[in-house]
Amino acid sequence: MAESMKSGFYPGSFDPLTNGHIDILERSFQLVDRLVVGIGTSAGKTPLFTIEERHAMLTEELSPRAKKANCAIEIITFDGLLVDAAKNLNVQLIIRGLRNGADFDYEAQMIAMNRIMSPEIEVICLAAGPDTGFISSTLVRQIARMKGDVTPFLPSAVAKKLIEKMAE
Ligand code: ADP
Numbered sequence: 001m002a003e004s005m006k007s008g009f010y011p012g013s014f015d016p017l018t019n020g021h022i023d024i025l026e027r028s029f030q031l032v033d034r035l036v037v038g039i040g041t042s043a044g045k046t047p048l049f050t051i052e053e054r055h056a057m058l059t060e061e062l063s064p065r066a067k068k069a070n071c072a073i074e075i076i077t078f079d080g081l082l083v084d085a086a087k088n089l090n091v092q093l094i095i096r097g098l099r100n101g102a103d104f105d106y107e108a109q110m111i112a113m114n115r116i117m118s119p120e121i122e123v124i125c126l127a128a129g130p131d132t133g134f135i136s137s138t139l140v141r142q143i144a145r146m147k148g149d150v151t152p153f154l155p156s157a158v159a160k161k162l163i164e165k166m167a168e
Contacts, residue, residue, distance in 0.1 A: 038085060
């Protein structure tokens, strides 16, 4: 890896990947040369999609977008501390999306504590886009369970997989 190469780490649950995540990801491709997307496995939540399904979903959606933006992409799974994962990946920048005050309060606390543990890791928070900032994976799952239309909130292949999952 070249010394001057900028690497970023975008962690999340991606259960499922939404248009809100895509917005943050596409903007991140412009900020770094290498983006590692981390699917967290120990968030204390029971996921709807398995790690393997989410990994496949992210690979399918993100590989062509990253290629177009000329950004190297790696999709990984991780557990344990975010800052430890970032260090192991040789990444100095963590990227998060901010939708609202609740996201801000959570991130501000996390950033402060992470900073004490690992001052060398910087966190940047991107303000959610105006067209996608209201989307949450949790609400999308709830809408799908109630047989609502999820297509406005998801990439079309993800919406298809979610509808299939609900039919299982
Ligand atoms: P987590 O379980 O860490 O909240 P998510 O998959 O929900 O994982 O989100 C990963 C990251 O993407 C977080 O920084 C979150 O705030 C951000 N994010 C989620 N949905 C949106 C959205 N609609 N717009 C912008 N950022 C978002």
